[in-house]
Amino acid sequence: MSHTTEYAETAPPSDGGAAPAASGRPRGTPPPPTSWRSRLYRWDTKASPYAFIAPFFLFFGAFGLFPLIYTGWSSLHNVQLANLDSQTWVGLDNYANLIRSDFFWTALENTFAIGVISTVPQLLMAIGIAHLLNYKLRGSTFWRVTMLAPYATSVAAATLVFTLLYSWDGGAINWLLHFAGIDPVNWRESIWGSKFAVSSIVIWRWTGYNALIYLAAMQAVPADLYESAAIDGASRWEQFRHVTVPMLRPTILFTVVVSTIGATQLFGEPLLFGGNSGSKGGADHQFQTLGLYMYDQGWVIGNLGKASAIAWAMFLILLVIAAINMLVARRLRKD
């Protein structure tokens, strides 16, 4: 439907059935009242919404929903990476295997510990930074864009740099600690040091991003709430505590949920922090997360059935989080 044909057809007086499709008609002319055309038009109006949403749902169904459900099916089978064609039914064996495995419980603990260490300081700092960004600032765009630079850095690039900064001898962080009179820490081998180091990468990448989300919410707080608080003699801190934070509650809940989901999926940071044995999460599995455990079992050891069971265990954890979230949200609404 090039433009030349469109204009060409405006020249001769239109003769009913000559124009084959709606696109050949000049703009601004109503359709001739032929019945097939009006039927086509009505059909178009009815069907087009479904045609518009179909690509999204087809792709999501094929690559999102179907694999998620099929993971449950795989988890009931013995599926080996080396021999994908023979899959045998084993019932709940993979799950029984999982519950008996110390590494699974270690990974669950590590995921929880790293999740707390990375999420709590991150969100607290983000609120503080957002509060500062909400002042009238010179160069406000500059501040906002620079604090997104870590978000632009990929997990892989960021972790490679931090791993070098955290290296035991010659690393910049141990060198700085030495000025504070602290002995060098073996970040990778230490049980809590490694969790802290992995968490610090998450905190670095996401604090600025969350600060912007809080800032957006703060800017939506009606100014008269602050006015009346100020008239009541509330100090800045009291205004922050009694106006800003309560108004931010839905956003805080949203960021907590998103960060928690992210924390349960944590994978790239511990993998690359561990160097060439990264999928084990360190010699004692001291920073192996559930995501890492799934990858290790599935693609390093080669037991895809067990990896599927781990994925469904993670899915179960997400459902629990969603349920807790709904309960908290309902409580908040009642308040």
Place this chain on the structure above:
Amino acid sequence: MKSTALAPRAGRQLHAGPVTYTVLGLFTVVSLLPLIWTAVAASRTDQRLAQTPPPLWFGGNLLKNLQTAWDQGGLGKAMVNSLIVAGSITAGTVLFSTVAGFAFAKLRFRFSSTLLLITIGTMMVPPQLGVVPLYLWMADLHWSNQLQAVILPTFVSAFGVFFMRQYLVQALPGELIEAARTDGASSLRVIWHVVFPAARPAMAVLGLLTFVMAWNDFLWPIIALNQANPTVQVALNQLGTGYIPDQAVIMAGALLGTLPLLVAFVLFGKQIVGGIMQGAVKG
């Protein structure tokens, strides 16, 4: 002080003091320093990086290390691949999100609210949980190590659909669609001549956010692809597991892989910030 608190617009608009600037300045330094230091380390040698104190200023090996990372580290091919992958995903996500977002925002059809709720619900399900069947499937199709294996699974996004819907609800007046409709325009014409022009600013922002996410995607690409045909993240993962045991080259790789996004942030930072903040208020 109190008079400035009585600003007429929403949000508090007190003027920032020196403490605010100092704290923000410190935070900015912490945000940027690891990136700057990446460049410093990439300009040194492996031996120098193993010594204490660590180098604090640039050395003369940057170009040599970048070249090693580009050729031997596979970053050259990886950059091209990532451009294809992230570009395709961005095109697909923006197109399908706009069309679906328009349907949810402006068209009346059965089950529309239920389907929208399902869409929002799927935003919370991480795609990582389906990697085993995806892997089996790609192996069946003989798509392992091919770019479509990482493009198709993230070709659409529930966030994108919701983002475009929220934008079009207010940005696209219903009368405009009515007018086009009474002129006898088909749905495709409405999309092309009415919806796309109105949606363009949000499409640009969604495109930027999608490109960043697609460029940085990690778990599925390292499963689906190998060093023979890597994306940037796959190549960086290979470097990190000792493919080239030279820290300076590894840092050069990290720098190369991040550079395109940093350039995008310098050029479009304002739009990206706006997009994240818009998505937050509406999400």
